[in-house]
Amino acid sequence: VQSKKPPARRPTLTEVARLARVSPATVSRALNTPGLVAEETNRRIVEAVRKTGYVPNLLAGGLASNRSRLVAVVVPALARSIFNEMIEAMTEELMRARYQVMLVLSGYQDEHLPEIVDSVLARRPEGVILTGTVSDRKLRERLVSTGATIIETRTMPQEPIDYVVGFSHHDIGAAVAQIFHDLGRRAPLVVSPESVRATERLNGFTQAMARLGVRRVSTLTLPIPASFGQGRQALAEFLEGGGRADCVMCGSDWQAHGVITEARERGLKVPDDLAVIGFGNMDFADATEPSLTSVHIDGRKIGLAAARILLDRAAGRPQAPKVTDVGFTIVRRTSA
């Protein structure tokens, strides 16, 4: 006498074949390339699939065909994430083509990257979407050697691993510097999270400022993830340490909001005494008081472009360009 759990064995392709009175090979064809199968045969197979409730086993299918229909997306984190729109757009597009997305969290430190890469490769993904780049040469080679399409996003590396869909953090720093310069600011401060990409923005900013005649840039480096409280405290310490600034480029909108809050608490007027520019153009950017000028990246555009590259390549369609620059915009609101 059995209780509860029935054997839970799922019907297999072979069972469907038997029911439809064809060979397993024909069922496989009917499911994957229906054009190759006679109409009447197809009908019988569809009916058998329906009757049995058959769901193909993609582990077996992937193993046999060497095509996993899987794309890995590697992001540092998700909470408070600026990656949502990219991931969402990409996932939607890939799901439409019957691909699936494996979500991988890498953290902001690189130390676990080797294990993470291996765990990704173990699934034999057809594509790997990276946030930023991978600098370790061995890891880069390991990624490429799999034959998967590798796409670096949200960056613009000197030496791409394979494909790139991103923008130049360096240029963003320069553009922000230009805005402050146009506002007549001469004492810039950069509040920057401790990340490769924030550092690129810092460098772009500093170099542009130098070109514009401002050689002195104050910098506050903060641990990741950058928060409201942190931004606030950072400005407090800076000012109490005797620092002077009339403009601030922040690593995130949370930081920027913290900086603004602290500044106003101390009687500074934003933007008159202190102009502030954030990064990310978050939901709340127009809800702060004053509203926040911020750098906007089109995440959906990145996600879509990456998905298209993968699908085109999988379908053998004419290759996309290796590098796609989606650019950025700076949304001017009140704070600068």
Added chain:
Amino acid sequence: VQSKKPPARRPTLTEVARLARVSPATVSRALNTPGLVAEETNRRIVEAVRKTGYVPNLLAGGLASNRSRLVAVVVPALARSIFNEMIEAMTEELMRARYQVMLVLSGYQDEHLPEIVDSVLARRPEGVILTGTVSDRKLRERLVSTGATIIETRTMPQEPIDYVVGFSHHDIGAAVAQIFHDLGRRAPLVVSPESVRATERLNGFTQAMARLGVRRVSTLTLPIPASFGQGRQALAEFLEGGGRADCVMCGSDWQAHGVITEARERGLKVPDDLAVIGFGNMDFADATEPSLTSVHIDGRKIGLAAARILLDRAAGRPQAPKVTDVGFTIVRRTSA
């Protein structure tokens, strides 16, 4: 003469075995249950793995062992998402146990659910995490029949499919009603997205209000996803249509912020003329003017609890309770 792409064949377990002078079976054991293998043998195998750069093929492994080490997470959407923290906590915990997370976007309509469920089951996941519930009986059975652990989250269904980690939307509606009542409000408005769960909150609210002696509740139903602009326009139309209200329960913080903005634009004082409570306790809830009272859900707690259930079950450890209620809190700020 070959060019570019080297054969890209990855080393197999058999090659590792040959190099280590053992059988494939022993390599498999060394990798999965090292305790069963002699130390010296193990050493040789580890060395061979290193030398070859071997990465196990989980498609093959999963097929052979009938354990995919895959968990599917199904959420309606990611952009502006309230699910981030849940997903992040769950993914972290599962990755630690060498499980991987497949991200599935379902949209807010149920029409594509059957295909989505099939695409999920095709990967033979060991667990399926759902946002909300699945009402279609056939789909429920299909899910269960796979033997995977099914976990419904962010809900508290009458008849759970399997496990539940969530909270009661109905109770939230009631709690919000109580707050408005304590503030002496008698003309409530509910701005509610067109979703099952928002409707539960609406019902809880309406019933509690009735118990508290307020029988008339105005309702504005909005399409999903609920946005700032929508909330704003909704209030505008409501007031211009002659509607009266002294308090509003909103379906999201974005809506709430829109409602507040519109109210102030029209000279209404928040909270004096109009008390407002949002849902989600988003980042910007304390950045609005006035700051926003909102319902807070501990997403990380949900994600962790779900991951634990899966891992405990996979390890055959004593079963977790079928239903976990993580509750909710209402964060009082200025708007109510």
Added chain:
DNA sequence: CTGAAAGCGCTTACAG
């Protein structure tokens, strides 16, 4: 502690 063998559920040349 280790190996030989069967099998997991598919796909895909190959042949007809």
Added chain:
DNA sequence: CTGAAAGCGCTTACAG
């Protein structure tokens, strides 16, 4: 248009 057969790369009783 269809089938027989081999094979994808693992795991796991079974036997020793």
